[in-house]
Amino acid sequence: MIKISMITILHNFSYFYEPCIPIMRERGTISLARTLRLQAQDSGTSTDCLLIIAFLMNEADSKKLMKIADDELSYLISELEKSMLRAGASDYHPEEIIDGLNRIAVSDINKLKLIECGVLKLLSKSLNPVKSHTTVHRAAAAKAIWNLAFSEESREEIKAQKGLISALKSFKDSENKELRLAVSGALWQLEGKEKHLEEISVDVKEAEQKHIMLSYNHQAKTEVNKMKDLLKQRGFKVWIDHEQITAGGSTLEAMSTAIEDSCLVLIFFSEPYKNSINCRAEAEYVFERRKPFIPVQVQAGYTPEGWLGILFGSKFRYTLCKPDKYKTEVEGLLGKVKELASSQAQPVAAKDVPDGIIPASTTLPATTSPQLPSPSLPPLECESWSWQQTSEWLDDNKLGPIKDSLEDADGTMLAELAMLSYQHKDVFYTLICSKTGADLGCILRFSKALKKLT
Known part of the structure; x- marks a missing residue:
């Protein structure tokens, strides 16, 4: 009983009081929650432990989590499904579990993993206007979809989910502010920012003083x-x-x-x-x-x-x-x-000065050591690739917007971009963003793929 009470307290701290998260993480609470979950004898305690992990994990932790925790994600999603069946079927309300899944999805590498585990079907059901779900539940689901939609691959999966876009639009003018904002944000990501700006009649005026x-x-x-x-x-x-x-x-x-x-x-x-x-x-x-x-x-x-x-x-x-x-x-x-x-x-x-980039101060703070020359890379294997091999590599990594702007590029050009990404990240990101029109998710995938070449 004492152990269960302790787990509940840890969950409440991680869920309701964000300033304590770095301290809990530093004290090894994620490892503790994993150990306690293995010892859990009921679904409520097991779910508690997984939600603690969800709210404490950061980007580095999520990479480790995803190597070993497919079953953990599947368990949380099954708990969400159970909680939506009827009141009392789970120890948690649906929105509490969705909030935990939403925190896991903050890391872009987790977004598709959640979709593969079946979360979209349940989020779609949560927004079905025919169902009698609470507004808090619907708002949590819309917020989760908004979060997932920051990844290009996830956006395509969301758009392919039958009835989901129309369900979102049915709550676009909801009287509930939280639901209205979450739906508006999801549609902003899913339908393209420019199109959505036109829909809500944004009128950008010339200001006398910016x-x-x-x-x-x-x-x-x-x-x-x-x-x-x-x-x-x-x-x-x-x-x-x-x-x-x-x-x-x-x-x-x-x-x-x-x-x-x-x-x-x-x-x-x-x-x-x-x-x-x-x-x-x-x-x-x-x-x-x-x-x-x-x-x-x-x-x-x-x-x-x-x-x-x-x-x-x-x-x-x-x-x-x-x-x-x-x-x-x-x-x-x-x-x-x-x-x-x-x-x-x-x-x-x-x-x-590239657009969007502010040059750092030419005078380094007294406490800052002088910057050493950027390290160089050994010759890259891709330098010998033909334009066709380069094109296939871009296709394999789902980099369509990048490929459109690198027409006829061969391995030599790809190696040059890899070097730029390695040595001058700010210039690389500005260049790719300004010349390709790719969204940030696509640029992140390109950067990650280039790292594998080095």
């Missing part, structure tokens, strides 16, 4: 508000969601318009930011629109990973997490903002 947009997770609100006040004191026009989004307004419409009308975006990053699908939608839209941005760290000890790490590349990052250097960092950040905001009006040597 603003600086602040992109953040709500847990960093206090620190972000301080920065907002400092920017305003220095005469900058600032856009922040809680001041500009009116009650009843479309969050996606406001977000997209804010990005379009910005001269610069400050991304206040943390692990909760990386795990938030709302924040990912913002950050990817900034990237796709080639908007200049500055990463600002607001969680001590956190290193960007997964999609966020790829998006940042080797970009210079400011930190607001070191009390002894706080003033210096803030002054440096404000100076960089002034420099970049001014350059938007009269760009200097724009031909030398």
Whole structure:
């Protein structure tokens, strides 16, 4: 009984109190949950343990999880199916299990694995307007679909799921704000951002003075508000969601318009930011629109990973997490903002600066060691490939948008891109994004495939 109570407490902490997650992870709670799950004698305890793992895992943990835990995923999905049959059939409400699966799906490598285990059929049933599911249950399902839709392969699977798109659209104008936002986000990813913007009548206006947009997770609100006040004191026009989004307004419409009308975006990053699908939608839209941005760290000890790490590349990052250097960092950040905001009006040597990339400060902080030359790679096997072999390699890795832009490319060109990806990630990502029109998911797959060549 004591063991079961302890597991329940651990689950509640991981589910309801995100700030404790790094501490629990550091204390080995994932390993403990796995051990306890093997000793569990009832389905409720076993599900508790798996949900603890789901909420504590990060990008590195998920890679290990997926090598050994197909049965764990299948178990959670079977519990979800059981919970949807009737009240009391499971110890959990459907939305609680969906929330756990949704956290697992934050890592892009897990998205297709969940679909292969049958999650789409259940999410589709959750959104069936004929069924009498609760609004909270439907909102969780729509949010999960939105999360899954960040992967190109998953988007195709979702579109192929009979009746799912029409079910989403049936709740597009729901009176429930959470459900309406999740449905709107899912459709944003599934039907293409441009098309969806037209549907919700986004009117991008020419602003006399372009603003600086602040992109953040709500847990960093206090620190972000301080920065907002400092920017305003220095005469900058600032856009922040809680001041500009009116009650009843479309969050996606406001977000997209804010990005379009910005001269610069400050991304206040943390692990909760990386795990938030709302924040990912913002950050990817900034990237796709080639908007200049500055990463600002607001969680001590956190290193960007997964999609966020790829998006940042080797970009210079400011930190607001070191009390002894706080003033210096803030002054440096404000100076960089002034420099970049001014350059938007009269760009200097724009031909030398790729769109969307902000050059790091030419002066390294005193605590930073000088950068060593980038390591070189040995000759790559792909250098000898013909254009046909290169084309087949692109097909095998499902890189259609990349292939369309690399017509007649041979192994030599592919090797050059692999070298660029290895030595100059920020330039590589900007080049591929600007020249191919591929979405971030496709670019991530291309980068991963190139790593295998090296």
